[in-house]
Amino acid sequence: MKFLEFWNREAHRFKGIVFDIDGTLVCGPRQLPGAAELLGSVRAAGIPLCFLTNDGDHTMEQKCSFLCRAGLPARPEEFISCLAALDTAAEENDWRGRTFFAIGSLGTIRCLQLERDPGCIDHCAGVIMGEGRYDWRGSWEAAVNFFRRHPERPFIVPNPDLCWPDPVSGGICIGAGGQARCIEHLLREFGIELRIFYLGKPYPAIYRHAFRELERRFGIHPEPSELLMLGDSLASDIRGANRSGMVSALVLTGITSQEQALAARGDFRPQYVFDSIN
Numbered sequence: 001m002k003f004l005e006f007w008n009r010e011a012h013r014f015k016g017i018v019f020d021i022d023g024t025l026v027c028g029p030r031q032l033p034g035a036a037e038l039l040g041s042v043r044a045a046g047i048p049l050c051f052l053t054n055d056g057d058h059t060m061e062q063k064c065s066f067l068c069r070a071g072l073p074a075r076p077e078e079f080i081s082c083l084a085a086l087d088t089a090a091e092e093n094d095w096r097g098r099t100f101f102a103i104g105s106l107g108t109i110r111c112l113q114l115e116r117d118p119g120c121i122d123h124c125a126g127v128i129m130g131e132g133r134y135d136w137r138g139s140w141e142a143a144v145n146f147f148r149r150h151p152e153r154p155f156i157v158p159n160p161d162l163c164w165p166d167p168v169s170g171g172i173c174i175g176a177g178g179q180a181r182c183i184e185h186l187l188r189e190f191g192i193e194l195r196i197f198y199l200g201k202p203y204p205a206i207y208r209h210a211f212r213e214l215e216r217r218f219g220i221h222p223e224p225s226e227l228l229m230l231g232d233s234l235a236s237d238i239r240g241a242n243r244s245g246m247v248s249a250l251v252l253t254g255i256t257s258q259e260q261a262l263a264a265r266g267d268f269r270p271q272y273v274f275d276s277i278n
């Protein structure tokens with residue numbers, strides 16, 4: 001079945017819709033069939049929407065221009081990244097204004113102070129794991145030794161993704177979540193269990209932030225079950241939607257095959273499966 005057929009029939013059940021981007025609305029630089037029609041129909045009906053991304057390395061303006069270039073008009077304030085979720089998480093955990101030792105690239109962060117000098121790490125409230133390419137050895141060793149001395153302090157990992165596909169080589173690149181798990185595993189060998197706070201999909205922080213943003217921007221107070229999440233990843237989009245109580249809808253235009261969708265169990269099982277948007 002096509003998602004648009006479902007949406008045209010069932011949109012009245014929902015107070016908002018949350019979209020994944022890659023594999024759902026676009027494939028690389030081009031829009032997927034029906035994406036423009038769907039976004040147009042959601043906007044014309046005045047239904048609140050937002051786009052969730054685990055990419056914390058690009059600004060919302062950059063993510064927005066990426067979608068606009070693919071022919072899908074959007075506004076920067078409609079994008080919610082794992083890094084934006086840090087705002088809500090900082091408030092909930094009393095991190096606001098405190099200094100964290102930063103590993104890798106972290107875009108723009110306003111709610112925390114960042115420390116880059118390993119010599120000053122002991123003054124930090126915790127460590128935050130960024131993305132991008134960087135010389136890992138110095139910062140990883142500083143972080144590992146920091147957590148050996150202060151195992152109770154938090155390790156914030158905005159992007160929980162283990163890896164992402166490298167479009168050039170066809171292989172995979174190790175994501176921030178994969179790097180954090182290396183540090184976690186290493187410390188476990190020393191008998192230390194880290195307090196890790198993952199913020200992006202499928203973890204709750206990004207969803208709590210999305211609900212807050214929908215309330216703030218549109219003045220709506222929906223139950224999670226009145227929101228629909230459309231995405232292409234069982235582990236990220238569907239698991240996150242199910243865990244947060246949203247209605248989960250999978251499209252098979254990205255990284256999930258029909259067989260994988262049928263075999264999915266528990267939190268990974270989508271409530272609806274669609275071949276494509278249109």
Ligand SMILES: [Mg+2]
Pocket residue numbers: 020021022023024231232233254
């Ligand atoms: Mg995706």
